[in-house]
Amino acid sequence: DIQMTQSPSTLSASVGDRVTITCRASQSIDMWLAWYQQKPGKAPNLLIYRASGLQSGVPSRFSGSASVTEFTLTISSLQPDDFATYYCQQHKSYPYTFGQGTKLEIK
Amino acid sequence: QVQLVQSGTEVKKPGASVTVSCKASGYTFTAYYIHWVRQAPGQGLEWMGIINPKDGTTSYAQKFQGRVTTTRDTSTSTVYIELSSLTSEDTALYYCARSWGGSFGNPPLYWGQGTLVSVSS
Numbered sequence: 158d159i160q161m162t163q164s165p166s167t168l169s170a171s172v173g174d175r176v177t178i179t180c181r182a183s184q185s186i187d188m189w190l191a192w193y194q195q196k197p198g199k200a201p202n203l204l205i206y207r208a209s210g211l212q213s214g215v216p217s218r219f220s221g222s223a224s225v226t227e228f229t230l231t232i233s234s235l236q237p238d239d240f241a242t243y244y245c246q247q248h249k250s251y252p253y254t255f256g257q258g259t260k261l262e263i264k
Numbered sequence: 265q266v267q268l269v270q271s272g273t274e275v276k277k278p279g280a281s282v283t284v285s286c287k288a289s290g291y292t293f294t295a296y297y298i299h300w301v302r303q304a305p306g307q308g309l310e311w312m313g314i315i316n317p318k319d320g321t322t323s324y325a326q327k328f329q330g331r332v333t334t335t336r337d338t339s340t341s342t343v344y345i346e347l348s349s350l351t352s353e354d355t356a357l358y359y360c361a362r363s364w365g366g367s368f369g370n371p372p373l374y375w376g377q378g379t380l381v382s383v384s385s
Contacts, residue, residue: 158326191371193309200375201301201309206364212373244309248371252325253299255309 159183159247163256169264174235178259180245182226189249192221192230195258196241205230206248235261266290268360268376275382281348284379286360293341294318297363299372300334300345302356310356315343350383357381 160183170176180190188208193201203212205221208228218233232239240263245256271285286298300312313324315334322334331348343360358379361372 189369195309200359200361200378201372203364203371203373206371212364246309246311246371248369251314251323253311253314253371255311258308 158252159186159250159254161245161247161254161256163245163259165259166257167260167262169262170235171264172235172237174264176232176235176261178230178243178245178261180228180230180256182228182247185226186247186249188223189247190221190223190228191246191248192219193244193246194239194241195244201244204243266362266374268362268374270358270360270376270379273380273382275384276350278351278383278385280350280383281346282350282354282381283344283346284358284360284381286343286345286376288341288343288362291362294338295366297366297368297370298334298336298343299361299363301359301361301372303359303378304353304356307356312345312358317343347381350381352383354381355383 162181164179190208192205195201204215204219208223209221220231222229243259267289269287274282276282294317297316299314302310315322317336333346336343360376362374363370364373
């Protein structure tokens with residue numbers, strides 16, 4: 158199975174900050190990586206697909222990039238609605254493994 | 265609009281089996297894969313398996329091999345997951361989710377509301 162290692166586990170930031178979350182794959186997954194946002198009591202919400210594709214309806218302050226086996230989710234200017242938990246998921250080969258999550262907290 | 269409506273909360277004893285249903289609407293049922301993902305209380309997301317509703321082919325995470333089965337009923341646009349030999353570690357919220365695109369290699373996009381499965385003696 159492909160292992161996805163996400164960092165940091167917790168991130169404290171303020172409104173207006175630029176933040177970056179990283180996800181590393183244990184082997185090549187090309188660009189087959191998705192990012193999700195999950196709020197308490199809610200199902201995950203797809204933000205980014207295929208590493209850098211912005212899902213329809215997602216604000217443009219969210220962006221994704223890739224470098225070999227390292228992937229990043231960047232939020233350019235944090236808004237109050239962005240404080241949540243974020244997950245990466247590889248969708249290259251079964252099982253479509255998730256990272257362990259990054260909880261983005263208000264500083 | 266795309267909707268996935270799951271069955272209600274289940275309370276089971278260790279060793280039992282559980283079946284969760286996921287009824288799809290708002291799109292062509294056979295055109296998109298359905299994923300199953302679970303989340304234990306306070307924990308992260310865990311991908312369990314997938315089914316192609318068009319032909320019923322499935323793939324499962326090795327962790328669940330041998331005790332999970334996913335099926336579909338095209339007449340009712342419903343997908344089912346059955347998990348057997350339950351233990352307390354299977355206590356979780358179980359989600360079904362429809363793929364982003366209609367081919368292999370697409371992540372979940374539309375999610376059901378989740379079904380809580382609680383396993384306790």
